[in-house]
Amino acid sequence: MRKRQNCSLLGFAQHDHKRCVSAGLKVADVYCQKHKLRLTTVRRRTLSILLESHTALGAYDVLARLREEGLGSEPPVAYRALGFLLENGFIHRIERLNAYVACSHPGALHNPAFLICSDCRAVAESTVATTTGTLNRQARESGFQIEHTTIEAEGQCPSCQQANQ
Amino acid sequence: MRKRQNCSLLGFAQHDHKRCVSAGLKVADVYCQKHKLRLTTVRRRTLSILLESHTALGAYDVLARLREEGLGSEPPVAYRALGFLLENGFIHRIERLNAYVACSHPGALHNPAFLICSDCRAVAESTVATTTGTLNRQARESGFQIEHTTIEAEGQCPSCQQANQ
DNA sequence: CTTGTAGTGATATAACATAACATTTTTACG
């Protein structure tokens, strides 16, 4: 089996996770330099906290870690950093969990779909999120202008299925 | 133009809304009787509050109305009623808004998709919510067991588009 | 009529999020 598994193909498979973290940070560094954005200490650390976890983390989980490191202790600190990272596509928000995950396909702007484990909060991201023809047709017919689509499938990941048997 | 517009075809079109309310309540009455469920005063009124509004209402909005009518004044009252109605498919939860809407196609169990106006919170429901082949394939391949899928498209409804020009 | 279950009342608190304003850091530019 190959060792250098590619994060962008990652589902719930085992993989070399340190690579995800370093690759994700690098992409962000480059992107920010290119676009004259400031990936400050708090923002960069917030991203790395999410990258280190393949599960969705709540804003207050992130905040707790930032606090431990003296990088700000009040909610707005975490929410601002999360906001910046969201805006620039480095992380995504999981609506069903009110939580946040690092993007698995950083760099490209995309409208992702997610598989979310209701037990362990692990999240797999699919870049290809197109809605059904039916919904788009209904929107067109009724004159509704779609701006953003949320697609989140909740269920059990392979390990939790095993654990629950 | 026909007067007796069918609620199940409703998008953002004008329609005879009183019919939605009475029809929705009737379906719930019959369903509960058939399944030996108790559509109590609080539950029935909660449903009618949502039926009366074509926009999504927060739990605390619902609670405020219940309170006015002396039907319970504390959060758990509203959340329990909403929970019952959700379980039995009479209403749906809009994740992006942390809010609730009456089902537009009551009776049939279904996995709906929504068009949500970010301005006025109006919601149109589509019964047909199938995810993309890609997401399902990824789930199958990785051994993820999908239990529920959320599909919510956010944007502007026709009236808000006009209003914002 | 009594007993178990479902439903409700009530209090408290958890979890998630933002408004508002003061202060510091960075950048741009004369």
Add this chain to the structure above:
DNA sequence: CGTAAAAATGTTATGTTATATCACTACAAG
């Protein structure tokens, strides 16, 4: 450089959404 404008952060307070827990009531089934 120096300084003004802009961006980011610090801090306090509060708003919003949701649930745990325990006491009490209604009601249907035996």
